[in-house]
Amino acid sequence: MFTCRNQPCGAQWELSDVVIKNEGQGLLFRCPMCGARNKVIRHDAPDGTVTYEQDNSIPPKSAQ
Ligand SMILES: [Zn+2]
Numbered sequence: 001m002f003t004c005r006n007q008p009c010g011a012q013w014e015l016s017d018v019v020i021k022n023e024g025q026g027l028l029f030r031c032p033m034c035g036a037r038n039k040v041i042r043h044d045a046p047d048g049t050v051t052y053e054q055d056n057s058i059p060p061k062s063a064q
Pocket residue numbers: 004005006009010011031032033034035036
């Protein structure tokens with residue numbers, strides 16, 4: 001579960017709801033509701049499973 005960190009938004013999304021990509025500053029997803037960038041951290045498990053964890057250490061950026 002991811003939470004949009006754009007304050008007035010705060011929408012929650014499942015991994016299947018968002019597209020995770022690298023726009024040059026690390027992996028992120030854009031909130032489908034407001035377009036804000038939310039950083040994520042990729043984890044590769046030993047069995048090849050890839051999971052993503054929201055990175056809450058960096059302040060959110062607006063869609064601008
Ligand atoms: Zn949002």
